[in-house]
Amino acid sequence: PDKGTLAPSGDTGGGKPMVAEEQTAIEAAAIDVTLDSRRMMAKGSVVTRIGTPARCRPATARPAAQQGPSRMPGLLRDGAAATIRAAALDYEGEAGKAVYSGRASITQSDTSINAARITLDQKNGDLTATGSAITTMVLDGGATLGRAYEIVYVDAKRLIRYAAPPIGTILAPAPAPAGRGPAPVREPQVSGPQGDLRATNRIDVTLSMQGGAVERIDAYGNVRFQQGTRTASGGERLT
Numbered sequence: 001p002d003k004g005t006l007a008p009s010g011d012t013g014g015g016k017p018m019v020a021e022e023q024t025a026i027e028a029a030a031i032d033v034t035l036d037s038r039r040m041m042a043k044g045s046v047v048t049r050i051g052t053p054a055r056c057r058p059a060t061a062r063p064a065a066q067q068g069p070s071r072m073p074g075l076l077r078d079g080a081a082a083t084i085r086a087a088a089l090d091y092e093g094e095a096g097k098a099v100y101s102g103r104a105s106i107t108q109s110d111t112s113i114n115a116a117r118i119t120l121d122q123k124n125g126d127l128t129a130t131g132s133a134i135t136t137m138v139l140d141g142g143a144t145l146g147r148a149y150e151i152v153y154v155d156a157k158r159l160i161r162y163a164a165p166p167i168g169t170i171l172a173p174a175p176a177p178a179g180r181g182p183a184p185v186r187e188p189q190v191s192g193p194q195g196d197l198r199a200t201n202r203i204d205v206t207l208s209m210q211g212g213a214v215e216r217i218d219a220y221g222n223v224r225f226q227q228g229t230r231t232a233s234g235g236e237r238l239t
Contacts, residue, residue, distance in 0.1 A: 006033040016045070018056040023070060025054035026089065038093025046100070048084040070096070073120065073127040074155040074207075075111060075137060082108035086118070096122035104129075111137045115151070125155035135160075139205075139212045144192030148203070158207040162188040164200060164221075190217070195227030197238070 008017035009030035018027045019040060029044025050072065076082055087102025097119070104118040116131025129135070133151040137144055148162035164187055188203045189196070194217070197203060201221030208215050216239070223238040225231070232238070 004035045006035065007031070008033075014055060018054065020054055020056040020058060021070075022058060022061045023051055025049045025052075025056060026091070028089070040089065040091040040093065042089040042091075043087065046084075046086045046089045048089070048098075048100075050082045050084070051079065052081040052083075071122050071125045073153050074125050074158065075113075075127065075135075075153050075160070076106070076108050077111075080108055082106060084118070098122065110143070111135075113151070127153040133162075137212070139207070140193045140214050141212075142193035144190065146190045146203075146205075148188040158209060158215075160205040160207070162190060162203040162205075164188055164202060188219075195225060197223070197225050199223045199238075 006019075007030070008019070010017070011029075016027045016029055017031050018025055019031050019033055019042075020026070026040060026042055026046065026048050028042035028046040031040060031042045033040050072078065072082065084100055084104070084106050086100035086104035089098065089100050091098045100118045100120075101116070104115055106113040106118060113127070113129050113133070113135050115129035115133035117129070119128040119130075121127070129151045131149070133146075133148055135144075135146040135151055137146075146160070146162050149165035150161075150163045152161045152163065153159070154161075187198060187200050189198045190203050190205060191197070194214070197217065197219055199219040199221045202219070204216075204218045205214060206216040206218075207213065219225075219238045221236060222233075223235045224233040225238060
């Protein structure tokens with residue numbers, strides 16, 4: 001009590017330890033909670049469920065002023081259920097920052113994000129997926145696959161940046177697709193309704209202010225673009 005902490009651990013007949021707020025429930029083999037700062041550190045098959053009923057839920061909601069930031073990235077649909085899985089979680093409730101590590105993944109309907117580490121900024125609605133990052137989502141009405149060392153989403157700019165690793169970075173194998181071996185690490189790549197686009201530096205995709213329409217695509221570094229039977233290559237920049 002004098003440290004203001006809780007540390008639930010160990011499975012019961014009802015499942016793993018769980019800590020829940022108004023719209024979020026975190027389940028893991030062990031969870032350390034600091035009450036004053038609302039910091040949580042969870043490890044062991046961490047599962048965060050957002051917007052879905054859970055067996056552990058507050059009886060009444062706190063006043064809005066007492067609730068921490070809970071804004072989800074604009075890549076996800078507001079109000080729809082989402083699930084985040086990882087080996088570990090470091091969550092700073094007051095700052096609204098959540099870092100999921102160890103083959104982390106976010107799934108919501110037809111959108112998925114996978115990476116070695118996923119960081120959520122719940123104040124600004126931003127997201128960073130680092131380490132063999134892979135995204136699938138619907139853009140311009142069609143399924144779009146993105147691959148890069150790091151994928152960053154900035155909500156204020158509605159920008160998705162697919163970036164190559166910094167020079168000297170030692171790359172780990174990409175997350176393995178179901179039923180297959182580890183996929184090779186790839187340079188930034190975006191494949192969707194517009195075609196297949198690859199570059200050695202980065203690819204920036206700017207979305208419309210609402211919805212999944214693409215307003216602009218910029219690629220940098222030995223750009224190669226294929227659309228059907230048409231191919232363009234050799235440029236240092238494509239807009």
